[in-house]
Amino acid sequence: MNLTIFLLALFDGISYAALVFIVALGLTLIFGVMRILNVAHGSLYAIGAYATVSLTGFFLALGFAPVFAFPLMLVSAVLVGVLLGGPIEWLLLRRIYDKPEVLQLLVTFAVFMILEDVQRLLWGTQPYFQASALQALGNVTVFGVTYTVYQLILLPLVAICLLFGLRFFLRHTVIGKLILATTEDREAAQSIGIDADRVFLFTFVVGAVLAGLGGALASPTTSILPGMGADMIVLSFAVVATAGLGQIEGAAVTALMIGLGRSFAVYVWPEVAVLVPYLIMVLVLLVRPEGLFGSPVARKI
Template structure:
């Protein structure tokens, strides 16, 4: 393999990784604090893409950035509803029931999306400002949008790190992940914290979906495809660990990208093999915080 091609694939893989990180960071925070393995997280990601498409097409002249903001807010509202009405009832129940309940969300969200948006694949144009490419050594054309995604991922990672480690709210989330009862005993309104974190997680999934829109065919199945990869990242990184999710996203993103280059017919299985290997050897994840 030529070195320039290797670099090119590495950068493409990195943009893929950052997209995965946006989604996975939301799930790992939710799973860490609320202890809910949210199967519907992929569906919230899908909604992010659909809402972005919807706002761009129903409000002509709207910039991509604003459409993204609107759609992220819409996904946040849906997340709030999901947390506030059904999930709140089952915090004390087994993971099995929680998984099954969040699976019922997938059924509802998918079918509602089909009802409103149809089953055709939709495509979102790359925003004009970033619709171009520049030439890398070796005459490879690198799309500006991929670099933009990487930048978004890094900025969000930094903001989340700041938010989680440098603010009072972040400290509360960390404390809650470690010991909910103690936090509650200290007079903190834990249910409200749960709602806030679930909204934050949903917003991150929605942001990932909106940003993925121009890169992928927007379709109802995109949530189910991504959620297993996202669970893999959360497990490999260690549930609740932001740093772990970041490193695991890069690992999985690059593995997928180079997998497709070297073993096109079996690349699909790489993520599953990785998650099996981690679960069998270090089920607590490679970078668990606790």
């Protein structure tokens, strides 16, 4: 393998890992706090991408500059979080927290399937492309390899900021502490007057915004088409499970492992590239069923 191929695989892996991590972060936050594995997270990711493409297309047609695509990504993510995440928690999940996990999984899976069809209904089955954000930032050349600034610098930067931002938010702010307290003991939290329902709603909306943001950020780098949500939920679940459910820092490490594993496989042994993330997951879980960073008893987030 020569240096060029190595760097390409490295950069592919890093930018891909950054995207998967952002989505996995929301998934693991929701699981860590609410103990719900939200399959519909994949749809929120896809709708975040679709919304960004539509909004960007609309505003660029009105004559706005391409950099305007960036604030629109944020807008899309927040819209997905508030308009979809909010009602999902409020109308559905709130009723099933004390139900068996299988039922919870089925409910979020049902939401996922409904939202998949909603996407087809709204955006059809034709792929969409919208790369203005990618082009707006231009390219950078590293050791003779030219790569987009968007994928090589912006995506990893956003991922790192979100990782440290969420860590800081949970451990050092009042509301973060109230979330952690509710996570640790819901009844005790209520007995000191914490509105656990609102804490859960807020957490779910934040998680949903992260899914939407993942989709928004992914939109310039890929074609937007039906099924992208399913791919992403499976992959981000692999990342979260490999790290240990609820492990935020761990998810960053496993996202990188899985992202790099996949991208190097693409260059070295393309036939198994799709398999690599799951091979990594299976190997890790065979040895450590609680995940690389999970502990079998205590739950920490």
